[in-house]
Amino acid sequence: MVNHDFPDRPFEKGTIQDVHVKKLVKFVDERGWLAELYRDDELPDAQYRPTMSYLSVTQPGTIRGPHEHADQADNFCFIGPGNFKLVLWDNRPEKMSFWRKMVLFVGEDNPCSVIVPKGVVHAYKCVSMHTSAVTNLPNQLFAGEGKKQPIDEIRHEDDPNSPFQVDE
Secondary structure, eight states: OOOOOOOSOOEESOOTTOOEEOOOOOOEETTTEEEOOOOGGOOTTTOOOOOOOOEEOTTTOOOOEEOOSSSSSSSEEOOOEEEEEEEEEEEETSTEEEEEEEEEEEEEBOOOEEETTEOOOOOOOOHHHOOOOEEEOOOOTTTSSGGGGGOOEEEEOOOTTOOOOOOO
């Protein structure tokens, strides 16, 4: 359920129910490094299974989002290069963590994967001085099979009155 009736109160800071943060480990040797981004046997929820993956590259100071999904969950892998400020807002009235805001600094200096469930508004900002990368393994195909369905995305970034602001 997507909530468009925003409470008239500030966000509470804290963790958000069903958001799963996992530290990623870089295995380093003389050739470079390797990191496992996804393991089916380590998923916190049997309902979450990736169906595709993509890599996005973000310029310094650029914000992607905020947006949310009605049905899709994302599994963002922040491992580098670069660092990000990730901001999550729980927009699910039925959850105990409704209207809670969670801020994480992730990436090269703090490698993490973060599962963002449907209904949690999310955005990230590149806080590095250089172009930075994020991998995502969502549990739904972008625009459905054959890219023939509407995109599951509720965008908040174009609304100047949106309560979802990364730099507040």
